[in-house]
Amino acid sequence: MAKFFSSSLNTRFLYYMVAIAGCVIAIFVYMIISTFTGSLKTEVQERVNATLETFSIVFSESHDQILTDVESLARGQDFVQTVNTLAAEKDISKLEELSEYVALKKQIKNTQEAQGLSFVDIVDSKGNILVGSENIKVGQKISLKGYVENVIKNKTTGKSVEIITQEEMQAHSEELAKKALINRIPTEKSKQGWRTQEDEHDGLVMAAGTVIINDGEVVGAIIGGVLLNNNNEILDRLVQRGRGIASLYLYDARAATTQQYQNINKRAIGTLASEEIVNTVYITQKDFSGRAFELDEWYLVAYQPIRNFENEVIGSIARGIPESEVTSSIGSIRLRFLIIGVGMFVLIYFITRFLVKSITRPLKELAINANRLSHGNLDIDIQPPEREDEIGDLTHSFINMKDKLHEYYTKLEALVAERTQELRQKVRDLEIARHSIEDEKNKSESILQNVGDGVLALNKDKEFIACNEAASDLLDYRIPEIIGKDLDAIINLKYIKLTDKNKDVNPIIKAIETGNVVATGTGEFAVVTKKKKGIPVTITATPLKDPSGEIHGGVVVIKDVTKEQEIDKMKSEFVSVASHQLRTPLSASKWFLEMLMDGDAGKLNKEQSEYIDHITKSNERMIALVNDLLNVSRIESGTIAIEPILTDIDGMIESVIFELAHIIKQKKQKTVFEKLSGGTPQIKIDPKLIRQVFQNLISNAVKYTPEGGKLGVRVSRDAKFLTFEVFDTGVGIPKSQQSKVFKKFFRADNVITLQTEGTGLGLYVAKSVVEASGGKIWFKSEEGRGTNFFFTLPIAGSTRREGEKTLI
Amino acid sequence: MNNKITVLVVEDEDIISKALKTKLEKNDFIIELARNGNDGVEFAKTKKPNIILLDLIMPKMSGFEVLEKLKADPTTKEIPVLILSNLDDSSYIKKARDFGVAEYLVKTKTNLEEIKTKIHEYTKK
Numbered sequence: 038m039a040k041f042f043s044s045s046l047n048t049r050f051l052y053y054m055v056a057i058a059g060c061v062i063a064i065f066v067y068m069i070i071s072t073f074t075g076s077l078k079t080e081v082q083e084r085v086n087a088t089l090e091t092f093s094i095v096f097s098e099s100h101d102q103i104l105t106d107v108e109s110l111a112r113g114q115d116f117v118q119t120v121n122t123l124a125a126e127k128d129i130s131k132l133e134e135l136s137e138y139v140a141l142k143k144q145i146k147n148t149q150e151a152q153g154l155s156f157v158d159i160v161d162s163k164g165n166i167l168v169g170s171e172n173i174k175v176g177q178k179i180s181l182k183g184y185v186e187n188v189i190k191n192k193t194t195g196k197s198v199e200i201i202t203q204e205e206m207q208a209h210s211e212e213l214a215k216k217a218l219i220n221r222i223p224t225e226k227s228k229q230g231w232r233t234q235e236d237e238h239d240g241l242v243m244a245a246g247t248v249i250i251n252d253g254e255v256v257g258a259i260i261g262g263v264l265l266n267n268n269n270e271i272l273d274r275l276v277q278r279g280r281g282i283a284s285l286y287l288y289d290a291r292a293a294t295t296q297q298y299q300n301i302n303k304r305a306i307g308t309l310a311s312e313e314i315v316n317t318v319y320i321t322q323k324d325f326s327g328r329a330f331e332l333d334e335w336y337l338v339a340y341q342p343i344r345n346f347e348n349e350v351i352g353s354i355a356r357g358i359p360e361s362e363v364t365s366s367i368g369s370i371r372l373r374f375l376i377i378g379v380g381m382f383v384l385i386y387f388i389t390r391f392l393v394k395s396i397t398r399p400l401k402e403l404a405i406n407a408n409r410l411s412h413g414n415l416d417i418d419i420q421p422p423e424r425e426d427e428i429g430d431l432t433h434s435f436i437n438m439k440d441k442l443h444e445y446y447t448k449l450e451a452l453v454a455e456r457t458q459e460l461r462q463k464v465r466d467l468e469i470a471r472h473s474i475e476d477e478k479n480k481s482e483s484i485l486q487n488v489g490d491g492v493l494a495l496n497k498d499k500e501f502i503a504c505n506e507a508a509s510d511l512l513d514y515r516i517p518e519i520i521g522k523d524l525d526a527i528i529n530l531k532y533i534k535l536t537d538k539n540k541d542v543n544p545i546i547k548a549i550e551t552g553n554v555v556a557t558g559t560g561e562f563a564v565v566t567k568k569k570k571g572i573p574v575t576i577t578a579t580p581l582k583d584p585s586g587e588i589h590g591g592v593v594v595i596k597d598v599t600k601e602q603e604i605d606k607m608k609s610e611f612v613s614v615a616s617h618q619l620r621t622p623l624s625a626s627k628w629f630l631e632m633l634m635d636g637d638a639g640k641l642n643k644e645q646s647e648y649i650d651h652i653t654k655s656n657e658r659m660i661a662l663v664n665d666l667l668n669v670s671r672i673e674s675g676t677i678a679i680e681p682i683l684t685d686i687d688g689m690i691e692s693v694i695f696e697l698a699h700i701i702k703q704k705k706q707k708t709v710f711e712k713l714s715g716g717t718p719q720i721k722i723d724p725k726l727i728r729q730v731f732q733n734l735i736s737n738a739v740k741y742t743p744e745g746g747k748l749g750v751r752v753s754r755d756a757k758f759l760t761f762e763v764f765d766t767g768v769g770i771p772k773s774q775q776s777k778v779f780k781k782f783f784r785a786d787n788v789i790t791l792q793t794e795g796t797g798l799g800l801y802v803a804k805s806v807v808e809a810s811g812g813k814i815w816f817k818s819e820e821g822r823g824t825n826f827f828f829t830l831p832i833a834g835s836t837r838r839e840g841e842k843t844l845i
Numbered sequence: 846m847n848n849k850i851t852v853l854v855v856e857d858e859d860i861i862s863k864a865l866k867t868k869l870e871k872n873d874f875i876i877e878l879a880r881n882g883n884d885g886v887e888f889a890k891t892k893k894p895n896i897i898l899l900d901l902i903m904p905k906m907s908g909f910e911v912l913e914k915l916k917a918d919p920t921t922k923e924i925p926v927l928i929l930s931n932l933d934d935s936s937y938i939k940k941a942r943d944f945g946v947a948e949y950l951v952k953t954k955t956n957l958e959e960i961k962t963k964i965h966e967y968t969k970k
Contacts (some may be wrong), residue, residue: 116925230854296904320918539912617931620953621858621860621861624952625861625864626859627952628864631958632957637867637871660953663953678935680935
């Protein structure tokens with residue numbers, strides 16, 4: 038079907054037209070044939086009916102002949118006298134001896150033979166035989182089922198088809214009875230069981246009779262008859278004049294017929310009429326006209342019932358023409374119309390083809406030209422159309438379109454050439470750029486792969502997008518296993534620093550979420566590898582930002598610090614042991630100096646006592662340094678204990694300031710303590726630890742604030758935290774070094790040049806203590822203007838922690 | 846003589862014990878020196894000191910072992926003990942307090958004057 042619709046317009050148009058023409062012709066031919074067939078059948082039927090009429094007339098004429106014969110006998114004067122004489126004879130046994138009898142018998146015998154009658158009988162007024170043409174005995178009764186009595190009784194003359202019984206026929210002659218025998222033969226469509234009698238012994242007789250009157254008195258009657266059983270001559274004569282079959286029926290059995298069994302030269306005597314005939318002709322007793330099955334094929338037939346004088350149906354006459362004859366003539370008519378139809382069809386096909394071609398040829402030419410045009414051939418030469426119809430218009434439009442296209446195309450080519458040149462240049466530029474990008478990429482890749490530390494990159498959904506060998510080795514995952522996975526699936530971080538549980542936040546997530554670089558210190562985190570091995574690491578997470586500042590991922594540098602940690606531990610242990618060892622000589626020095634100062638070794642002069650004072654101070658500094666080192670080592674070993682108790686922080690601050698009072702006084706500094714109104718609430722903290730924080734911060738403020746400067750402490754609070762601010766108007770911290778303030782041993786450049794004392798451990802300790810106590814520490818500072826340190830403590834108090842060590 | 850207070854100093858570092866001895870003898874205390882834990886326990890029984898100054902880190906027997914033995918012996922149980930140590934971790938301090946020591950003093954944080962005062966304080970009764 039699809040193939041059909043993709044065929045050319047020409048073909049399709051042709052097919053459509055031919056299909057329509059074919060349909061119209063088919064319908065037309067069908068209608069003519071069916072009309073002809075119908076009318077032909079009707080006509081044939083009418084002809085059959087007419088032939089039956091003819092048949093009836095001929096039959097009736099034969100019958101009239103019998104009556105004429107009988108009447109002509111009965112009118113003869115001698116004949117009437119003779120019958121009168123015979124009828125007058127009282128002794129019937131002597132009748133046969135009378136000469137009149139012999140003469141009469143001879144006379145009727147002559148008539149019978151001459152006219153081909155089956156019998157001629159003369160009866161007296163009682164219906165008894167006076168004389169018969171056959172062997173029938175005088176005095177014997179002849180009735181023809183009451184017909185004879187009826188003729189005498191009503192003094193009538195008339196013809197009638199009557200039944201003659203077997204006995205009456207036998208009385209005439211054995212041959213007559215024999216001739217009448219008909220075997221009933223059921224046929225394919227005969228009505229079974231309508232008459233149960235097996236054979237028909239009765240005879241159907243075409244009878245004519247008239248009364249014999251002498252002087253106005255009935256002396257007898259003369260009856261002539263022709264037996265119709267097996268009497269085919271009349272029918273044969275009839276059928277010679279026309280076609281078809283003719284039959285006479287005794288009841289429903291064929292008594293005489295022209296019909297023969299198919300292919301057998303034998304008449305179908307005794308075969309029974311089909312059911313529809315019996316129903317119409319014998320049961321409803323009407324004429325039949327139409328289609329009926331006769332013996333072995335279908336006929337168009339006409340039937341008329343035969344009635345006796347009492348108007349009873351005793352048989353029928355029929356005519357018929359085989360339907361096959363009609364059909365064959367219908368077939369020839371049909372064939373003729375089919376030939377006409379096909380002829381018309383062929384004619385229409387060629388006319389349509391011609392018409393379609395005349396329409397589609399210019400279209401096809403257009404199509405070919407359009408196709409050439411579509412292949413870029415704009416130089417085709419199209420002849421202007423000669424026709425002025427729609428196709429002519431189309432061709433005009435097409436030529437216009439072609440010319441326009443030609444024009445545009447020429448312009449376009451120039452434009453394309455120009456653009457192509459530009460594009461080539463761009464492609465060359467891009468190629469150069471691509472090479473340089475590729476070089477960059479290779480460089481970056483090789484840098485990434487050769488970095489000793491693990492480097493991984495994540496997108497903003499925290500999925501890994503790149504990773505180097507070192508990271509893969511460290512985490513025990515192969516690189517393809519890492520790429521595309523979630524952060525949590527690969528990097529399982531454990532916070533290992535005991536001093537502060539609050540900091541247990543994944544630094545990578547923090548970096549990506551806050552957009553700040555997050556770096557962890559040694560000993561804070563361990564990563565659990567694929568093989569479930571814990572490795573201490575430092576993490577540096579850097580957010581990746583696009584120029585607009587939007588975060589689209591992060592880079593993680595992960596470093597195995599196992600060795601560093603071991604070294605740290607050894608260092609801490611070393612510091613611890615060394616510090617303890619140092620304390621012995623320091624204590625000894627302290628005590629001997631004390632004794633010297635006390636004059637236990639003799640009174641000292643002013644100069645001596647001044648020197649001893651210097652030595653004592655140096656010794657105390659040494660002790661302080663050792664204490665700081667020990668504190669650091671404790672913090673780092675993570676064994677620091679926190680013992681929170683309710684503490685008066687205001688008092689603590691005051692005592693720290695008081696301890697430093699003599700230096701403050703020396704440096705002529707001004708101190709301020711801005712308390713909360715109503716004082717700082719007492720909270721549970723480890724006083725020894727927090728005191729250390731205040732000591733470190735305030736002593737720094739004193740130390741780094743020049744003479745006459747100002748310093749102080751300010752307390753504020755919110756719902757959850759107390760905030761302590763230690764401020765000064767000191768030297769400040771250079772911007773470039775602010776990020777290192779809380780690192781161990783850090784001392785800013787500007788304070789080192791001041792040659793002030795300091796270990797660089799105070800702020801480190803302060804930060805560790807504040808964080809372990811549940812607070813935060815930060816600062817703001819401007820070089821030359823001063824520094825403000827802030828730290829918070831939870832009002833809810835610090836969490837108790839058992840540990841071996843406290844700070845000193 | 847009977848009025849004089851006998852102080853047993855259990856200390857392995859000679860320089861420390863010398864400083865203590867020098868100062869305390871000047872202040873009329875009788876000083877007995879034990880250079881190790883064994884001697885300390887022995888002298889605590891034999892010398893009948895009024896008070897014991899005990900170092901914690903010592904070879905052979907640590908200060909805590911000495912304390913254990915002193916407290917286990919009824920003859921020495923009642924003698925007040927001042928711990929004089931370089932160790933200042935809270936765990937040590939707590940442990941020492943559990944043994945019922947009179948005072949825990951950290952050497953670098955304590956003056957001789959303070960030690961003298963503490964001895965007087967704990968030997969008054």
